[in-house]
Amino acid sequence: MQALLMVGEGTQEIADIPVPEVPEGWALVRTIASAAGLFHTQMVKGMLDTGGLPRILGHEIVGEIVEAGSPASPPAGTLVVADAVVGCGVCEWCIRGEDSVCPWMRHLGIDLDGGFAEYSLVPESNLFPLPSDIPIAEAVMLSSALPAAVHAVTRVGVTSGARVAVSGVGSIGFTVCQVAKAYGATTIVAADVSDEQLAAVEPWVDATVNVGDMTPTDAATAMSEAGETPHGFDIAFETAGHLSSVETVIAALRPGGKAMMMGICDGPTAISFDSYLAQFVRREISLITTFGFTRRDFLVGNALYLGGRLDLSPLVGPTVALEDVPSVLAHIEEHGTGGKRYVVDVGMAG
Ligand SMILES: [Zn+2]
Known part of the structure; x- marks a missing residue:
């Protein structure tokens, strides 16, 4: 053969x-x-x-x-x-x-x-x-591609009524948006730096944001405004594998929110906060990973x-x-x- x-x-x-x-x-x-x-x-x-x-x-x-x-x-x-x-x-x-x-x-x-x-x-x-x-x-x-998205959506606990942010809408992020919708998410906001990929995912989400020239804090604010979730999202998916995207999803969460880390960041990686207590601990943010x-x-x-x-x-x-x-x-x-x-x-x- x-x-x-x-x-x-x-x-x-x-x-x-x-x-x-x-x-x-x-x-x-x-x-x-x-x-x-x-x-x-x-x-x-x-x-x-x-x-x-x-x-x-x-x-x-x-x-x-x-x-x-x-x-x-x-x-x-x-x-x-x-x-x-x-x-x-x-x-x-x-x-x-x-x-x-x-x-x-x-x-x-x-x-x-x-x-x-x-x-x-x-x-x-x-x-x-x-x-x-x-x-x-x-x-x-x-x-x-599809079962990996199902695994991430299941592990992080998307349920009916969830307000969800997805940072990065390549093939994984795109599939995550669809599966989250099928699981009953009522608000889904997708962020990326590619207008083309945001346009492709538009039918499956409530709003899209091109975060190309934004700082993580500004990107998180823009996503919350687009999703009309002034206190942040219940769940945020990081699929881009960039540190700025990691910082964006953590900033975009509501107190008690959960971040699903799907992207693979290259090299030594550290997440930094101006105030570890105020931006992370005090808000009881959970970081959850997924593999396969x-x-x-x-x-x-x-x-x-x-x-x-x-x-x-x-x-x-x-x-x-x-x-x-x-x-x-x-x-x-x-x-x-x-x-x-x-x-x-x-x-x-x-
Ligand atoms: Zn075994």
Whole structure:
């Protein structure tokens, strides 16, 4: 089979390798599509441990079951999306349903081979059937982008009536706005420095603010005014991964509010306050982090999308061939993704 192998830091190559043998409890899937984004540029640079090389990247997998052993598995020929998180299933976190923080967790496309190949191995319990008429370019988003947003929205406790601010509306922030709305948030204000991305998210939010030339304090004030929340927001999501955005969301919260930190800030990071007591402690601000998602988040994301509560089409970027992924990643590294997910066509023609 044709596969794109990461063979060293910064190096990937197309190779012809044998179709893998299927271990017990796993299924062989003919890969139809995967996705490429900023995360893969970080993977190729060696930011995350691949558990050995060569490694087939691609943590999003939509495909068709070729071979599965368990009678409970969807039958051969079924269109499926794979949950990329492979918890150990044994430890106390997995038993509690917190598989995203399982210390023995492995991940398809990171430390297990992923979807940048004509065939993929997936644990049978990680396969979920999809309707055969689902748009494939949107289905790849069910693998990771959508459940990650569901996890963050669930963890921070968005409930009916919540007043929510979202700083940064790339693909993650965009999805967070939609999921927060589906969870019953009544006020959602989105902030970004890109008019284009703010325009894309407009149908899903109550107000947008371009915070391009503002200080964090001014940005927080502008967001509160736009959302008519004079005492601040119940919940604020930071998805941009910039310190100014972190300071903005903390300033935008009401007393007792919760900040969900989704972005990854580069390098040594410190949050500073003119008055730690007055701006942070006295207001009982909570900082909550998120990493990956659980099986439950995956199922909730699928249900929200298939139930027509979300529109993932604005996130669909260009479709690219497997052999073009290295040059696409170089392009993304330099120019970003514009809030889109590149769809990797592995076998869309069938
Ligand atoms: Zn575990």
